[in-house]
Amino acid sequence: MSKSINKVVLAYSGGLDTSVIVKWLQENYHCEVITFTADIGQGEEVEPARAKAQAMGIQQIYIEDLREEFVRDYVFPMFRANTIYEGEYLLGTSIARPLIAKRLVEIANETGADAISHGATGKGNDQVRFELGAYALKPDVKVIAPWREWDLNSREKLLSYAEDRQIPIEMKQGKKSPYSMDANLLHISYEGGVLEDPWQESEPDMWRWSVAPEQAPDSPEYLELSLKKGDVVAINGQPMSPAEVLAKLNEIGGQHGVGRLDIVENRYVGMKSRGCYETPGGTILLKAHRAIESITLDREVAHLKDDLMPRYASLIYNGYWWSPERIALQTLIDQTQIPVNGDVRLKLYKGNVSVVGRRSNDSLFDANIATFEDDQGSYDQKDAEGFIKLNALRLKIAAKKRPL
Secondary structure (H helix, E strand, O other): OOOOOOEEEEEOOOOHHHHHHHHHHHHHHOOEEEEEEEEOOOOOOOOHHHHHHHHOOOOOEEEEEOHHHHHHHHHHHHHOOOOOEOOOEOOOOHHHHHHHHHHHHHHHHHHOOOEEEOOOOOOOOHHHHHHHHHHHHOOOOEEEOHHHOOOOOOHHHHHHHHHHOOOOOOOOOOOOOOOEEEEOOOOEEEEOHHHHOOOOOOOHHHOOOOOOHHHOOOOOEEEEEEEEOOEEEEEOOEEOOHHHHHHHHHHHHHHOOOOEEEEEEEOOOOOEEEEEEEOHHHHHHHHHHHHHHHHHOOHHHHHHHHHHHHHHHHHHHOOOOOOHHHHHHHHHHHHHOOOOOEEEEEEEEOOEEEEEEEEOOOOOOOHHHHOOOOOOOOOOOOHHHHHHHHHHHHHHHHHHHOOO
16 A cells, blocks of 8 residues: 555544544554544434544544535435436435535645545445545545455454554444444435345334334325425425425425335446335425426426436446536436426325325416317317328338238
8 A cells, every 4th residue: 555645534424434444544554634524414413523533633623514515416406307226216325425525525625635535345336436526526636445455344353453542432322233324314224134135024123214104194194395496495385495305304204104115226336235225305306306397398308308317327326426427417407497396286195105286387288288178179189190190101111011
């Protein structure tokens, strides 16, 4: 390993892994370590990370509330594209990484650091996401990924390393969760434990954000979401900021068992991985957004968005948020959202989200044309005959060429 590192910015949670990384960087690179802790709505207090960093002699400590920026500049733009990966995953972990990578690079620039570091393992997607983002924003940055260098490849070895060096580790009381979990305002994910067998059902007490659908209230709850240019700006008539919207939808959705998911996904590094996710607010957002688009978007524009969405989703999942192709797609997507304004009424009931109403001043739905009653001459049904014959022409020609 190179020893020419003077100062490094570490993405620091205050947990076992990143606390060990602080000391490991100091010992192996003989460098100053700057810690950066982001609050993106993970639901845990981030301020204790300051005391832990100070206890290890860290002089420059960054702790930042990025919840509004996270939802406004990352989650909402992604949902404008109705983005899902491999048909199901709402990309809760993926979309958080470009923001963290951006702040790591910005802090490196502010402090004159010549390297950044993270605690992602060498088996997962996050190492790719952090590093592709960093290189896109600061091409000459040095990235240190301890999990690809050290031999501390188990929790026991990490604990032993911490004990030997008197690293302050807060041991949580009670039963330790067997799952590897990651949370932010968009979702919470679960991996490991019994989930490593894709045949085994997840344990009922694993879920943190939502009740089981069968235990949800016996009466449905109705919600009205107001959207402007594709983003939700109010719930039940109450204006809210982006982070407030998502937090409120998480709360309401969780109460009704909305947003649970159990999938096996294809990681960018090549392996298949089984994970469970809770995304109550995101599940509601996606349903509402598609509903308002259904009455405000031109047919071909809507179909073009659906064609592009899987490509856009893969770019985010694989860590290419800062790539020119993602930015180009975002420009197109955002342009389509200019007329995506109005209200959607939803019904939440035992794990389900149903659209029961939608309205917009920009609606392209014309009841005079769509009606099954007397359309008063606004649509001449006889015109359909020529339309069908023209579209059938190539089929008829081909059929005549086929042997009987």
